[in-house]
Amino acid sequence: MxxxxxxxxxxxxxxxxxxxxxxxxxxxxxxxxxxxxxxxxxxxxxxxxxxxxxxxxxxxxxxxxxxxxxxxxxxxxxxxxxxxxxxxxxxxxxxxxxxxxxxxxxxxxxxxxxxxxxxxxxxxxxxxxxxxxxxxxxxxxxxxxxxxxxxxxxxxxxxxxxxxxxxxxxxxxxxxxxxxxxxxxxxxxxxxxxxxxxxxxxxxxxxxxxxxxxxxxxxxxxxxxxxxxxxxxxxxxxxxxxxxxxxxxxxxxxxxxxxxxxxxxxxxxxxxxxxxxxxxxxxxxxxxxxxxxxxxxxxxxxxxxxxxxxxxxxxxxxxxxxxxxxxxxxxxxxxxxxxxxxxxxxxxxxxxxxxxxxxRADSLAVVGGLKIDLAEVEAALLAHPSVTEAVVVHTGAVEALVGDGGAGLTADQLTAWCRSRLSPVKIPRRFHVTDRLPRNSMGKLLRDPGMLGGAAAPSERHR
The missing domain is CATH 3.40.50.12780 (ANL, N-terminal domain)
Structure with a gap:
C-alpha cells in the first residue's frame, strides 16, 4: 500500500x-x-x-x-x-x-x-x-x-x-x-x-x-x-x-x-x-x-x-x-x-x-534558524537600475553596502525594492549607501564586515 x-x-x-x-x-x-x-x-x-x-x-x-x-x-x-x-x-x-x-x-x-x-x-x-x-x-x-x-x-x-x-x-x-x-x-x-x-x-x-x-x-x-x-x-x-x-x-x-x-x-x-x-x-x-x-x-x-x-x-x-x-x-x-x-x-x-x-565556508548565513544566501541578496540589489555595486555581509544581522554612483538612493528606497523581491528574513537590516564601494589593490570589492563603519558617509541613513 x-x-x-x-x-x-x-x-x-x-x-x-x-x-x-x-x-x-x-x-x-x-x-x-x-x-x-x-x-x-x-x-x-x-x-x-x-x-x-x-x-x-x-x-x-x-x-x-x-x-x-x-x-x-x-x-x-x-x-x-x-x-x-x-x-x-x-x-x-x-x-x-x-x-x-x-x-x-x-x-x-x-x-x-x-x-x-x-x-x-x-x-x-x-x-x-x-x-x-x-x-x-x-x-x-x-x-x-x-x-x-x-x-x-x-x-x-x-x-x-x-x-x-x-x-x-x-x-x-x-x-x-x-x-x-x-x-x-x-x-x-x-x-x-x-x-x-x-x-x-x-x-x-x-x-x-x-x-x-x-x-x-x-x-x-x-x-x-x-x-x-x-x-x-x-x-x-x-x-x-x-x-x-x-x-x-x-x-x-x-x-x-x-x-x-x-x-x-x-x-x-x-x-x-x-x-x-x-x-x-x-x-x-x-x-x-x-x-x-x-x-x-x-x-x-x-x-x-x-x-x-x-x-x-x-x-x-x-x-x-x-x-x-x-x-x-x-x-x-x-x-x-x-x-x-x-x-x-x-x-x-x-x-x-x-x-x-x-x-561557513561559503556565502551562506544563518538568520533566525534559516540559511540564506548572501549572493542572492546581492543579486536582488544589483537588479536595481541605480545600484552599481553591492556587497552583503552578515554581522549578526544582514547588512548591505551599496554603491549608487551618486544617484542618491536611500535606505527606504532599497528596503522597498527588496520587499518586492525577497522574503522578509533576507532583507538587510541596515543599508550603507555611498557613491563607490572600497576595493583592494587588485580592484576586487572588499567583503570585510569590519569596514562597515567607514563605508558610508555620516549623512547616509540606515534602515
Missing part, C-alpha cells in the same frame, strides 16, 4: 482518544486519522495517486499537517514551499520542479497571523507537470552558495532513518510528554524533530497560536510541557518574561538552526532553571549531532548521533550518504564518492567526537 512507509511509524498507532496536538483547542489521534482520511479521499477524486508530484503552499495550521499526511498516504511526492516567499522567489522554484498539482490555502500571501487550527485549501492541476522522481516523497529547498536553490529530495527510508536517529538520542521526549514546538513546520527541524517525532513517539504536540512570549509561557504551564523545540531567537524572547508561572514538568529545551549566543544560554538557564541543548542537522539528511543530556555550551553541538557518519577535512564537515540528495543534476560538486560536502566549518574533539561549529 502507498502509506506503508510511514503509516506504522506515525498515524496507525495510538488510541482514538489519545491526544495528538493542541493549539487553540485539542485534537485527538482519532480526529487526526479521520481528517487525514477525508482529505486523502478528496485527493483521490482529483487523481492524486502513487508517484504524483504536488507542491504544498499553506500557512502553518493543523490542516497543513493533515494535508501533508494525506498526500503521503496517497503515495504522492510533496514539494514544500514557504508561503512567505515573494513571487520572484516562488515562481522560479515551481518552474524548476514542475509539480503536477498545487495545494494552496486561500490567503497564502501576507504576514503570519499565528498558527491556525484549520484552514481551507484548493487543489489545482498544473500544466506540464512531471511525476515524482526515484521514489522521492519529500522535496525541500535550501539556499545554495551559487545563488541557485538546492532542490533536495528525500525518499521514505531517509525520513524513517532520521526518526530512528531521534528515537536513539538520549533525552528525546517520549510517550505522554507534551512538546512545545516553536520552529516552523515548513522546515526540517519543525517538521521532523517536532511534528513527526512527536507523532511517532506518542508525545502530544503543542503549537502556540501566537508567539507572544508571555502567552507562550502561560500555554506551557497550562499544557504541562516537558520539552521545548525552538531557535535561539525564541529562547532570547522567552528569557525576557519576568513574571513566569511555575513549570514543574519542563525538563528539556532544544535549539537548532544556528549557534546559540552565550548570553541567551545564561539568561534562559537563570529564568527557567535548565540549559539550552543545541542540535545540528542539514535539510539534506536531517539530524546529525546533539547532546540533550550533557547540554554542551556553544559552539559545541555534541557528538554525531548513531546513524550519522561524518569526517572533518581541513575544518570542513563531510557527511556520508548513500546517494546524492539533490534532484535534477544540480550541485553535483557537493557530493563525491558517497560524501556530502556541507560547507560547515567545525572542530571535532578527538576524545569525545563532539562537534563545535566554527562558521
Amino acid at each position: 502507498a502509506n506503508t512507509w510511514w503509516g506504522s511509524h506515525l498515524l496507525d498507532h495510538g488510541a482514538d482518544d489519545e491526544p495528538w496536538a493542541f493549539s487553540s483547542a485539542p485534537v485527538t489521534r482519532g480526529a487526526l486519522r479521520e481528517a487525514v482520511a477525508g482529505i486523502a479521499e478528496r485527493f483521490r477524486r482529483q487523481g492524486i495517486a502513487e508517484g504524483t508530484s504536488v507542491v504544498l503552499r499553506m500557512k502553518p495550521s493543523f490542516t497543513y499537517l493533515q494535508v501533508l499526511l494525506a498526500l503521503w498516504s496517497r503515495g504522492a511526492q510533496v514539494v514544500l514551499v514557504d508561503f512567505r516567499l515573494q513571487p520572484a522567489e516562488y515562481e522560479p522554484l515551481v518552474r524548476l520542479v514542475r509539480p503536477q498539482y498545487q495545494v494552496a490555502a486561500a490567503g497564502t500571501d501576507g504576514p503570519v497571523t499565528g498558527f491556525r487550527q484549520e484552514s481551507g485549501f484548493s487543489i489545482e492541476a498544473l500544466p506540464d507537470g512531471r511525476p515524482a522522481a526515484d521514489g522521492v516523497r519529500l522535496v525541500q529547498f535550501s539556499s545554495g552558495s551559487t545563488g541557485r536553490p538546492k532542490v533536495i529530495g528525500r525518499p521514505p527510508d531517509s525520513v524513517l532513518a532520521e526518526l530512528e536517529r531521534h528515537a536513539a538520542l538520549p533525552g528525546m521526549p517520549g510517550r505522554g510528554e507534551p512538546v512545545l514546538l516553536l520552529n516552523s513546520v515548513m522546515h526540517n527541524m519543525g517538521l521532523v524533530t517536532g511534528v513527526l517525532h512527536a507523532l511517532a513517539a506518542g508525545a502530544p504536540l503543542v503549537v502556540p497560536p501566537t508567539l507572544r512570549p508571555a502567552e507562550v509561557v502561560r500555554l506551557m504551564a497550562r499544557t504541562e510541557v516537558a520539552a521545548v523545540f525552538g531557535t535561539p531567537v525564541h529562547y532570547a524572547l522567552l528569557s525576557r518574561i519576568g513574571d513566569r508561572p511555575e513549570l514543574p514538568a519542563l525538563r528539556l529545551a532544544v535549539s537548532g538552526g544556528e549557534r546559540v549566543p552565550q548570553d541567551t544560554c545564561e539568561q534562559f538557564r537563570a529564568g527557567f532553571g535548565l540549559p539550552v541543548s543545541p542540535v545540528y542537522g542539514l535539510t539534506e539528511f536531517g539530524l546529525i549531532a546533539g547532546d540533550l543530556v550533557g547540554a554542551p555550551p556553544p559552539p559545541c553541538v555534541g557528538p554525531p548521533v548513531p546513524g550519522a557518519e561524518v569526517k572533518v577535512v581541513g575544518e570542513e564537515l563531510y557527511l556520508r550518504l548513500d546517494r546524492s540528495p539533490y534532484l535534477y543534476g544540480e550541485h553535483a560538486d557537493r557530493f563525491t564518492d558517497g560524501w556530502l560536502r556541507t560547507y560547515d566549518r567545525v572542530a571535532q574533539d578527538p576524545a569525545t567526537g563532539a562537534l563545535s561549529l566554527l562558521g
Whole structure:
C-alpha cells in the first residue's frame, strides 16, 4: 500500500482518544486519522495517486499537517514551499520542479497571523507537470552558495532513518510528554524533530497560536510541557518574561538552526532553571549531532548521533550518504564518492567526537534558524537600475553596502525594492549607501564586515 512507509511509524498507532496536538483547542489521534482520511479521499477524486508530484503552499495550521499526511498516504511526492516567499522567489522554484498539482490555502500571501487550527485549501492541476522522481516523497529547498536553490529530495527510508536517529538520542521526549514546538513546520527541524517525532513517539504536540512570549509561557504551564523545540531567537524572547508561572514538568529545551549566543544560554538557564541543548542537522539528511543530556555550551553541538557518519577535512564537515540528495543534476560538486560536502566549518574533539561549529565556508548565513544566501541578496540589489555595486555581509544581522554612483538612493528606497523581491528574513537590516564601494589593490570589492563603519558617509541613513 502507498502509506506503508510511514503509516506504522506515525498515524496507525495510538488510541482514538489519545491526544495528538493542541493549539487553540485539542485534537485527538482519532480526529487526526479521520481528517487525514477525508482529505486523502478528496485527493483521490482529483487523481492524486502513487508517484504524483504536488507542491504544498499553506500557512502553518493543523490542516497543513493533515494535508501533508494525506498526500503521503496517497503515495504522492510533496514539494514544500514557504508561503512567505515573494513571487520572484516562488515562481522560479515551481518552474524548476514542475509539480503536477498545487495545494494552496486561500490567503497564502501576507504576514503570519499565528498558527491556525484549520484552514481551507484548493487543489489545482498544473500544466506540464512531471511525476515524482526515484521514489522521492519529500522535496525541500535550501539556499545554495551559487545563488541557485538546492532542490533536495528525500525518499521514505531517509525520513524513517532520521526518526530512528531521534528515537536513539538520549533525552528525546517520549510517550505522554507534551512538546512545545516553536520552529516552523515548513522546515526540517519543525517538521521532523517536532511534528513527526512527536507523532511517532506518542508525545502530544503543542503549537502556540501566537508567539507572544508571555502567552507562550502561560500555554506551557497550562499544557504541562516537558520539552521545548525552538531557535535561539525564541529562547532570547522567552528569557525576557519576568513574571513566569511555575513549570514543574519542563525538563528539556532544544535549539537548532544556528549557534546559540552565550548570553541567551545564561539568561534562559537563570529564568527557567535548565540549559539550552543545541542540535545540528542539514535539510539534506536531517539530524546529525546533539547532546540533550550533557547540554554542551556553544559552539559545541555534541557528538554525531548513531546513524550519522561524518569526517572533518581541513575544518570542513563531510557527511556520508548513500546517494546524492539533490534532484535534477544540480550541485553535483557537493557530493563525491558517497560524501556530502556541507560547507560547515567545525572542530571535532578527538576524545569525545563532539562537534563545535566554527562558521561557513561559503556565502551562506544563518538568520533566525534559516540559511540564506548572501549572493542572492546581492543579486536582488544589483537588479536595481541605480545600484552599481553591492556587497552583503552578515554581522549578526544582514547588512548591505551599496554603491549608487551618486544617484542618491536611500535606505527606504532599497528596503522597498527588496520587499518586492525577497522574503522578509533576507532583507538587510541596515543599508550603507555611498557613491563607490572600497576595493583592494587588485580592484576586487572588499567583503570585510569590519569596514562597515567607514563605508558610508555620516549623512547616509540606515534602515
